[in-house]
Structures are given as structure tokens and as C-alpha cells.
Amino acid sequence: MTTTAMRPQTGAEQSNLIEMNFDPITRIVGSLGIYTKIDWAAKRVAECHSTSSIFRGYSIFMKGKDPRDAHFITSRICGICGDNHATCSCYCQNMAYGVRPPPLGEWIVNLGEAAEYMFDHNIYQENLVGVDYCEKMVAETNPGVLALANATECPHAAEHGFRTIGDIMRGLNPISGEFYREALAQSRSTREMFCLMEGRHVHPSTLYPGGVGTVASVQLFTDYLSRLMRYIEFLKRVVPMHDDLFDFVYQAMPGYEEVGRRRVLLGCWGSFNDPAHCDFTYENMADWGRRMFVTPGVIVDGKLLTNNLVDINLGIRILLGSSFYEDWEDQPMFVTEDALGNPVDRRHPWNQHTIPRPEKRDFDRRYSWVMSPRWFDGTDHLPLDTGGGPIARLWSTALSGLVDLDHIRATGHSVLINLPRTATKPERTFEWTIPRWSNALERNRARTYFQAYAAAAALTFAKRALAEVRAGNTKTWEPFEVPDEAASCGFTEAVRGVLSHHMVIRGGKIANYHPYPPTPWNGSVRDVYGTAGPYEDAVMGTPIFEENPPERFKGIDIMRAVRSFDPCLPCGVHMYTGAGRTVDVTHSPHAFTPAG
Template sequence: MATATGKPAVDADGLMEMSWDPITRIVGSLGIHTKIDFAAKRVAECYSTSSIFRGYSVFMKGKDPRDAHFITSRICGICGDNHATCSVYAQNMAYGVAPPHLGEWIINLGEAAEYMFDHNIFQENLVGVDYCERMVRETNPGVLELAERTEAPHAADHGYRTIADIMRSLNPLEGEFYREALQVSRYTREMFCLMEGRHVHPSTLYPGGVGTVATIQLFTDYLTRLTRYVEFMKRVVPLHDDLFDFFYEALPGYEEVGRRRVLLGCWGALNDPAYCDFTYANMADWGRRMFVTPGVVVDGKLVTNSLVDINLGIRILLGSSYYEDWAGMEKFVERDPLGNELDERHPWNQHTIPAPQKRDFDDKYSWVMSPRWFDGTDHLALDTGGGPIARLWSTALSGLVDIGYIKATGHSVQINLPRTMTKPETALEWMIPQWSNAIERNRARTYFQAYAAAAALHFAEQAMEEVRAGRTQTWEQFDVPDESIGCGFTEAVRGVLSHHMVIRDGKIANYHPYPPTPWNGSVRDTYGTPGPYEDAVQNTPIFEENPPENFKGIDIMRAVRSFDPCLPCGVHMYVGGGRTVEETHMPTGLSGLAGG
């Protein structure tokens, strides 16, 4: 990792300005701009920026609604199937169609495979590098020395004797575990392709179901790979528990890195076809029957798990964004299908009016709007914690999921993985943590990989029962109405995803997809409230041992990356004094694996 030399810029308050811009992965351009108080070893200010305008909400207008999922899957080069799925959900509602049960089980199997694939490659091959031996040696050599002397508590489960051995296994390209994870990413992607034809833009996914030809052989091919993944997870969970617990022990106070108030949003995922009819009137009920329970969690308490409440509370604020306000313009939808009045800042009523301008941190500085959830009093800057921590927290508190392999208890999520070739049956339990911080976001990602695998076992069993019973239909016919609205809710890998569509004269009149990045990476809103990246980095303590002139910013990067943003394959770092250097965290070639 290269660093800058020379005297950094210091402002009148003695704060040092440092920027990481761009932090990119697939699309868009994320920048993190900070002021650091090195005397107090703490980040004083943070601004999150994006310099790319995508414009999907603009050019979707006038399109055939049936093309929506094919177009919106191109929003992203790694989680495009999440967009396609969410768009299909919105279309199902708009068209009044529900897939046959088998079709829905196949979609669930595809989405579960996507969680397994994406979380694996991110955790081990991207964010994991921040905790590898080479990185820790450069930023905290004292911590590495302690890691060499620290026995791994679960060495018998994962095979690495010391914490330093775990760190070495994560070294890019050289590390044993790093290389193994690349192979896992290959067969989990194959699992997705078995269900939906192609990754990352599904070729057999449509409104009304799927075009996949369902056979026992198809699901057997999926299960052979899934069994390998289940065995892999029996090593991964204890390995990461050992690594993350060590950081708390080695660096007292490390729980403050990336910590923010518990403000979590989960829109739910993986529908149960026995209950989900895609009607808005029944959405609160079938939403609660999802295999990942939707919910808004504030200060550790479940505020609601109703998708209707969640939908009505969404507000799109501007504040520091490069757009003109649409206040007072036409409302596309006055009331929802249940008669509830819709705010003009709801996605169904949003107008997108880009207003490019020079970046000004005292005014407007990003293309990212500021989605918020209105609880009747405050516009809450919810985050997804990268997806898994919000999903597990909401599911645990609701206590509704109980499918044998998974049980939500009200305070935890129990995951039971069956016996595999070399590993016995294994019981795991994710406990609601004390904090929403960098370490716990990463830990939750590991546990949710096991959760997705356990859920997929259930889905495969249900799908094979349908085939054996002769119920092999996977698609239901539908008609596109001249006038309609629809909304889809699911969880993209990184967190909440919604698609809101308005149809007029048989064409799309308004369409707004809201993936997790605008929620996590939003900017200071109309009320001056910072977005989650900004909030998590501000006040983060600095534990890095390097002096300012050789500062790498590892604690800041761990805080940002814990949200699973569009993670960089390469980062450019600007340190005052006008010097720009390239800081490369990932070896050449990994960008292709990450989708961009």
C-alpha cells in the first residue's frame, strides 16, 4: 500500500484534511473526505461524495413496463439480479399476478445463491484484506506481534493455530483462505446460473415467474454445490469470530470504530409463496411471512415490521445533493391502494431534476440524494449496516422465522447446518450485539452467509416436493394494465432495495429504484443530518500506529468498507500539499471478480 510523503495540509484548528477519492468498485464514484484531529487521534469531520449521475429514473419513462427488470438489472454489475428481482416484484403487483409456487422457490434459490456468492467474495477477497497480515503489519505492527502469540480459540474448527495464521491466510493471492474463497465464489455463481440462467443479469426471470425448466436433476446439481458451501461455512464462522474478537481484545476501544446509533432498516427478502400474493392490500401480512423479516430498528427496538408502514414512511430528501427540488409539482400517486395519503417526497411521487454544479462542502457536494424514513416526528437516516446486520437484527427481534434450519428467537437467530462430508451437524447462533459498528457489521455478514445457505436447503426441499407432486409450472400468464402502480421490496446484498413504478397508458410514467447505496452513502439532508457513512466515520478513533506523514487511514477504511459499499479495487488518496498517490489494496485482476 503506497503512501504520500511531504507535509500534509493543516487547517486553522489544527485539523488535517485527508481525502480518499474515488473509492470505486463497479459503478459510481465514492469519495470520503475527512478532517482528522491527530492530537486527539479521532476523525473530526467526514463528507461522503459521489461524482457520477446514473439517471435511470429519467430514461425509464415511456418504456414498456415488461422491460423494466431487464433494464434495471444493468444498474449494477454485481447485484443486477437483485434489481431484476425487485423490479419483477413491483411488476407482479402492478399486473396483479403471482408466480406458481415452484417459480417462487426457484427465485428464492437464485437470490440465496447471490447472497452466498457476493458476501463470500466481499468478505474474504475485498474487505478481508483490511485485516490480513500484510495490512496489519503496515498499520499496526504491535497488533501483529500480539496476534503471533495469540492462540485461535476455534483452531480445531478452522485449522489455523494463531490469529496471525488467520491473518496470513487472508493475504491477497498468497493466502490459503483467500484463494479458497475464490473457488467458492465460482461454484456459488454456478448455483445462481442453474436457477436463473445467467449471472449477473438473469435471462430466465420474468414477471409471473421464471422460464427455468425444473427437474430433480436441476435441484440436485444445486444441492451438490450447496453442500460444499455448508461445509465451508462451518469453518468460516468460527474463523471470523476468532479474528474479530481478537481486535476487541488487542485494541481496547475498537468498538468505537465505525460506530453509530442503531438506526437499521431491512425491507425483507425471500417470499413464502404460500402467503405472498403480491397484492398491496395484503402486503403487511405476506411481508411478515418472508424468510428474512422486514423491520425498522431504532436504538435496538423494533419500530415496525409492516411493509405498508415501511413504504409510507419513505421520504427522498435533497439537502446537499445536485438536484432541483420538485416541491409543489405533480403528484403521480395521491393515495396508496389502502387509501393512505402519500407524501410528495415518496418515491412514487419523485421527480428527478439534475442540477450539476461545483462541489461545495458548505452547500451541495454529491449526486446521492438522502433517503430517510419518517417515523411521524423525525426523518431517520437509516442504514443497512451492509445488509446482514439489519437483516439479522430485524429477523431476530420479530421472532417469526422458524423453518427447522433457522429459528428467530426474539434476541438471536439460530442456524442449524446439517451433517456434511467431513463435518458434523453444526449449530450456530447470531446474538444481537451491543453495537452497530465496523466489527459487528462484518461479523453479521459471515453469519448471514450461513443463514442464506440454511434457507437455501429449505427452498430446495420445497422445490423438489413441487416437482415430485407434478406441479412443474413455473410461470403464470398476465396482462399489462393501462393504469396501475406497483412497488417491490427486497434485500439487495448490501441492504434495502425498493422499486416504485407508475404505469399510465400502458407505459412507465414514473420509476424509482432505491438500492442500499443511497441509504448508506447519503449526504447531509435538508435538516443537516449526515448520512450513515459520514456519521459512522465522524468521531471514529484512530488506532493506526503510523504518524500523519505515513498515514494509511486503515481505521477509516474499515469503517466505510464495513457497510459493503462499491468497494475499491484501487483507491486514490489525497493528502494535503497537493500530492496525489495511488493506494492499491487489491492486486490487479480482482476488479473483474468484483464485477467492474
């Protein structure tokens, strides 16, 4: 973290502003920078810009490739959620090739994705973002809050084993904390669960369009389930522990609900296909999308606008404004209407052209390599966010009320998650209820509950996969042919939220390909209309509760707001090497310019 204090500017409107820059943001992957101006007298962030300084360009070098290689290439977009990209690419290819995987193949993909959610949410929540709430951090930023935490009994102490809130904070201390180490160990078993289903993590080796190459057996699913049940036992401590911690923060710092708070503008593209209904055709996408075991939806001001994947697809717009790209207004369109005859906008991913235009960063003009995805509701271009993934998934599923599994039920206002009896703990039912706010604490809370959701869903997926095997239905892959022309899309949820892949095939090769993961949505910048992206919006107006003066300011409240979105910048921007020009840089060991 780089923090720079700026001399207060002249002029009444700038007289109390101090510039505080955080670049790079630590404990995440990528090159995210947050540039703020803080009204120190009012203890509030007055201005924020979100930047990314790397460009990678997958949408450029995918052109001309064999479509069958798309999932292997796009999984390399990210070294964290590469399997989400591979899965989404296979969904996109299934549509293009007109292939429907066997049910067992789909259950295996669902089990792999469930393991990925459990793995990634656990390691991020406990070992990365959890550090923002650990004893060492709170002692450095809010010693008064730590004193109160040490004196506050935990309401659910009997369930998680920590007597006070201070004990929870000590458990989250990096390396030395008991719970920190326990969570780190859990990440190994969940990664093993994924590898059982798809061969390798994080770039699957047995995942293909048409299904999987995994050899299914009773032993395979038994090995998965044995690890899953240990993880479920762990979750019975995790959920009440985080409820106690986050509820305490609200109580200890009245007004903390404003940290990272923004208008409820949430997007979820759905996850976990039901093989009984999903045929991957565009014509039936609205129906099989609603049958997903995580329901898609666009939520505005707490209300569900749509859960129709066709509407969601057609509403996507890629805007420029403050990003380092040329417009493509004068470029040819690849798709003018979809398979149902609906018009497709020039700014839809099917028609996007990526034309890099690097220049010096200027916050009044262009300042980031991240574009500005928006969702057009017919009137406004909405800067949807994913809330880090889980809050949008749970909110959308709860409102639609369509999911009713063995261990999960959406009620219209909440999601009930039942975890069965495990080795030492009884059956336990948790209820995630739609919160009052979309803010930092509720994004983090939802991440804990969605781990339980993914685990409960995996129990059903494993049960149905075993039923297929025992019935002798062991086929996991369906052959296909690559068409000469096609326009297709895939929708799912990456760990951090919405993920779509759009592909156009011409002459049997990829003519256009655009993956849009959650980070471009969350980390987008001011668009052509001047609308700020979600990181920027969530940080602007955030109150400062940190007790340190400006010269020792750590920006913990700002960091909590940003990290609640689970940022991962590799997915936000893409690589491009141009014509292959090589630049040799020679560094002098004596060349050093001191800061300041």
C-alpha cells in the first residue's frame, strides 16, 4: 500500500481534502489502485478513482483460433478462478455446437464448481479479507474497538468455541491465529475435491464441451463426500462465528453500515445447471436459466427486475469513457439479431472490438485498462455489481423463490440452508435473510453463508451422480461437430460473481470472443455518461472510523470496502503484445530516486 498525503488545495471546495492513494491494493491478485481524496474534517471519502495498470487482450488473440481450444486458453485468464472460465467457455461451446452433455457429466461439473466456491471463498474470507478484522489490525487502527471486543461475550460461543469477540479476532491473526491455520488447512481438502471431479486445479484437464473425461465410479464420489462432510462440520463453526463478528462491528461502531455501502444494483448470471432441463439452446435459455440451482437475476433497489437469461444477455452493454481504448462505432457488427429475432446492440459483447489506446493516466480523461460493462434496463445504463459474488447470488435466488433442493430452499425473502449431522456436530439449519444494505459487512457475511450453500448443493449433486452410476448411466461425454458459423454465449457465476463468454464463429474459426468476468463489472471506471464504477461508488462517501491521524493513516475502512468485493484484477484486463516489438530495459544498480 502506498499512502501519499497531499497539501490541502486552494479553493473552498478543496480546502479540507487530503489525497490518499493505495496502489497496489495488497492481499489480492493484480494491479488494482485506489486513489482517493478525503475530507479529513468530516472524516469521509470525498472522491475515488479505481485504476488497473495492466492490459492483456484475450479478446484479440482468440481471433482465428479453433473454437475447441477456447476453454483451455481462457482458463489461463486467471490463476485463481481459471476453472470458472473453462466451465463458462464449455457452456458457450455447447450452445455453438448444439451438444447436450449426459446428466452424469453435468453433475460432475456442478460438483467441481461447488468445490471451487468452497475453496476460494474459504481461503479469501479467512486468510485474506479476514485479516482486516484480526486482532493485530484492529489494535493498529481502532484500539478502542479491540478493548470493547475483549470485553464482549460471543452470543454463539457454544457453537464456534470462542468466548469473546476479541478471541475471534485473535483467531484470525495471520499464521499465529488458531482459526487462520484451521481455515488454511481446509483449503487443501476442497482443492482435492475439485481435482477428483476435473483432474487439475485451477486449469481443469478433464473438462470439455460435451461433458467431461472424468471416469465416474462410486469410489470417486465417496472420496468427494468424505471430504465434503469434514468441510460441513467446519462450516457449522464458521457461520455463527462470522455472524458474531460482523454483528459486533455494527454495535461497536455505530454508522458502520455506511462503509462500502452503495445503491442495491446487483447482477447474478446463475450457476449449477440442472441437466434435466438445460439443453444449452439459446431458444430455451430463459427456461433452463430459471432452472439453475442458483437463480439468475438483476436486482435494482432490492427488487427483482428479471431472471430471464435472454433479457440479461440482450441488456449487456460495454461502454468506454475513462478506459484506454478506441471506440468501435465505425467497425462492422458481427451479430445484428439473436436466435429469437431480437435486435442486438452494437455495444453488446458479440459486437465488441478491442482497440487498445495507451496513454498517460489522467483522472479527467482516461485512467484505467478496465472498460465499463453496464446493464441497460431500457432507460439507464446500470453499473451493476456482484458484491463479490455471494450477496448477489443469494439475493437473486431468495427473491425468485425457485430453488427447492434436498438441503436448500429459497423462500422469496431468504434462503434456508440445512447442513446434516456430521461426526461430532448435530444437524444445523442456517437462514440467510435479505439484508437492509449492500455494504462491506453484508458482502462478507454473504460469503460465509454461500460456502454453506455450495456445500449443501454439493450433497444433492453427489447423490444424483451416484444414482446415475448405480443405474449404469456412466456416460460423461457427448460427441459434437464444430459448425461453420455460430453465435453463442455461456453464463455462469465465477467465484466473484457474474461470468459470461460470447463467441462468434466464422469459417469454423473464432471471429470474435469476449469473456466478461466479475472484475470488469465491479472494477469498472467512469463511463461515457460519467457514472462511477462500483468500487469507486462504494468508496465515495465511506466514513472514516480509523482512529489514526493522517500521518499514520492505514485506510482500513477504505480497504474493507474494496476487499469486500473480492477483487481479482487479472480477469479485469487482458494481454496484447502488438506486432511483437521487444523492449530491452537496463536498470542501473545506482539509479534510485527517493520518494518525496
